[in-house]
Amino acid sequence: MLEIKNVTKTYNYSYKALDGVNLSVKSGEIFALLGPNGAGKSTLINSICGVVNFDSGNISVDGYDVIKNWRKAKTLIGLVPQELNLEQFEKVIDNINFSRGIHGKAPDNQYIEDLMKELSLFDKKENKLRELSGGMKRRVLIAKALSHQPKILFLDEPTASVDPELRKDFWEVVKRLKQRGITIILTTHYIHEAQELADRVAIINNGKIILVDETSELLKKMGEKKIHIKLNEKIDNLPDSLKKLNVEINGNGNLFFRFNSANGHNKIDDVLNFLKNNNYSVKDLSTEESSLEEIFIKLVEENRNELSRNL
Amino acid sequence: MNYRGIYSLYYFELKRFFRTIIQSILSPILTTSLYFLVFGSAIGSRISNINGIDYGSFILPGLVMLTILSNSLSNASFSIFFKKFNQTIGELFAAPLSSFEIVIAFVGASATKSMIIGLIIISTSMFFIDLEISHPLLMLFFLLLISITFSLFGLIIGIFADNFERLSLIPILLLTPLSFLGGVFYSIDMLPDIWRNVSLLNPILYLISGFRWSFYEISDVSLLTSLITILTFLTLCILFITYIFKTGYKLKN
Structure with a gap:
């Protein structure tokens, strides 16, 4: 479903955010991208989605190159950004319909209604976004990302600043999306979340993927x-x-x-x-x-030590 | 082409105008009425006709242009700056919309708002002057061309601006003085030779002059020169905006 080959990205001619990233994500799986702050998680997701221009390498979604066949590739992608970036003065329903529209899809009131009901947003559809809580805004972002029925969904730290109850609700939503066959790639700081949801995990540090494995295997091998x-x-x-x-x-x-x-x-x-x-x-x-969190800390620490030795 | 995508973005941007419809329409009506009252009736009654046109009628094209320029610039610059400011611009880049389609939607919405306001001002003027438009189609063409050109210019300003202060810097420091000195309230034939020649360096003069010709067939410079000036500026804006979107400068980095 997603193929990333040797992707690099440098900011301001000096800071290497992505350093030869290679990754392959299978159709229908939940894939977690773990890494400390500044590791390159968001840059990688934004490069795939076209929000950031990457410098070199190839990315393809369902066989469509994101540069050469960008329109087809973007039609398949849904993105839930890290920040609660929303037009605060617009209504929930208008915001969701807008997202569907810019993806070139004809209005489908029934689908949007069902989507809002699934995300417990239906009662708030006429509310302005500034009137919603952080958790509800996060749901709106998910609804916007799903409004055009994507095949692959990117969730960039989707449960940041969400209370534990909402987080569990969200996990249920993600599991239901997987059942529908949507491929899900999520970045998270909550390693418990990756442990709970992900079929496979990748650990990224300093712009490099240092490990990719099935969550259960990783826990077995390194736990x-x-x-x-x-x-x-x-x-x-x-x-x-x-x-x-x-x-x-x-x-x-x-x-x-x-x-x-x-x-x-x-x-x-x-x-x-x-x-x-x-x-x-x-x-x-x-x-x-040991939890995935301990494995993650251990791996990042090892990677840091290796980098220091190479300097 | 993602026509539905263009329409969605165009409509979304246009809605901002309709959300503040009272303010959007009342403000130009009030301002124009005040200009007509102060310059047209109070001061204008003491000024003789200019090229056979009474002063109130003479200033109408300039007043329309004054509003169109500032509205196009502020509409487009604010639209894109606001999307950068609240970081919703990423959504557009993640959607299957080309740079060209994004620009069409933003400029289209901004130019539509400006055209509506321009036509409202012209309608308002009928309460103060005997409205006469010699070439209505040419007048509409000028209105559209200038709305599009300055919306593109506004888009560039909005992309470059890092904060609200910089957003208003060019309109305040450049556009307002050039507009006022570009022959809104006078013909440059009324100026001493030296200031007449200096005025010819002001690009806004050419826009107002061409627009005025479509009303009364009088102008400070030839119609062709006016058209070439606008088209040159439009081409420069298109080239610049193409470069910005192609490189992602200030947008994708």
């Missing part, structure tokens, strides 16, 4: 489990055998260690056998799984 073991006896000095297994003691004198099941070797047996053989009795045992 660690942290095991906490509470003993009946307090250990002051950690035996060498446990140190070799990277077991540590926390402030309360309890043990903990990390392991990745994808690495093959299961350390839990080794640790528990050692404790049993040395007459330590286990009072409690708990596990803690």
